[in-house]
Every structure is written in structure tokens, then in C-alpha cells.
Amino acid sequence: xxxxxxxxxxxxxxxxxxxxxxxxxxxxxxxxxxxxxxxxxxxxxxxxxxxxxxxxxxxxxxxxxxxxxxxxxxxxxxxxxxxxxxxxxxxxxxxxxxxxxxxxxxxxxxxxxxxxxxxxxxxxxxx
Numbered sequence: 295x296x297x298x299x300x301x302x303x304x305x306x307x308x309x310x311x312x313x314x315x316x317x318x319x320x321x322x323x324x325x326x327x328x329x330x331x332x333x334x335x336x337x338x339x340x341x342x343x344x345x346x347x348x349x350x351x352x353x354x355x356x357x358x359x360x361x362x363x364x365x366x367x368x369x370x371x372x373x374x375x376x377x378x379x380x381x382x383x384x385x386x387x388x389x390x391x392x393x394x395x396x397x398x399x400x401x402x403x404x405x406x407x408x409x410x411x412x413x414x415x416x417x418x419x420x421x
Contacts, residue, residue, distance in 0.1 A: 297385060298351045301358075313377040314385055316359065319351035322386060330417075 297315045305311050326332075327348045335341040397405060397413050405411055 295347060295350060296389075298354050302354070310377065310381060312355070312358070313373055314381040315351065316355045317373070317378050317382040318385060319355045321382070323348055324352045330414075 297311070297318065301308065301311050301315055330344060330348070332345040332348055333341055334345055397415065405413065
């Protein structure tokens with residue numbers, strides 16, 4: 295979502311940022327909907343928030359690429375190796391590092407005291 299918001303508000307004409315966002319949004323983020331078992335439960339703020347977090351970037355990239363007639367569309371349908379592998383990998387690693395730093399360093403004492411708070415590591419390590 296940070297990359298989506300950066301593209302929308304700060305760098306709307308950046309081709310490499312959009313290509314990176316497109317690969318990330320339609321790859322690992324879209325796949326995360328199935329992995330985290332996101333579902334549309336209208337009365338659950340947690341489930342709706344998680345669904346929105348994982349569904350917004352693919353919807354945005356689709357609409358920006360194919361439905362936005364106000365600007366010149368990105369014409370290329372081919373991505374370079376850097377665009378489909380290198381830049382997204384760097385962005386994903388940066389996100390993963392930031393998430394682990396937040397959960398394992400910054401919020402460690404809070405998370406140790408509140409074992410009912412669900413993090414992705416706790417969810418993955420469940421029996």
C-alpha cells in the first residue's frame with residue numbers, strides 16, 4: 295500500500311515504480327489473499343481491513359493500466375529483467391525488513407505482553 299500511495303500522490307509518472315508496483319501487487323500481494331485466507335466479512339473490521347490491504351494494490355494497478363483514459367497509457371507489455379525481478383525483490387526485502395524490525399524490535403515488549411495479538415510470524419508458526 296505504501297508503494298501504491300507513493301505512486302498515486304508523489305510519483306504518478308514514474309514508469310519503473312508502476313512496473314514494480316504492478317509486479318508486487320499482482321504477484322505476492324494478490325497471492326497473500328489466499329495465504330492469509332482473507333474474506334469479505336462485512337461485520338468484521340479486522341477481516342475487511344486485511345482484505346482491503348491486500349486487494350487495493352491489484353485493483354489500483356488494473357484500473358491505472360487499463361481503465362485510466364486521462365493520461366497516456368503505459369504501452370509496453372514487456373518488462374525487463376530488472377522490472378520484473380530485481381526492483382520488486384528489493385522492494386519486497388525492504389518491506390520484509392521494515393516489518394520484522396517493527397514487530398521484533400520496536401514492538402517486542404508489547405507483543406510479548408499481549409500474546410493474543412496476531413502477527414504474520416505467529417500466524418505462520420501456529421500448530
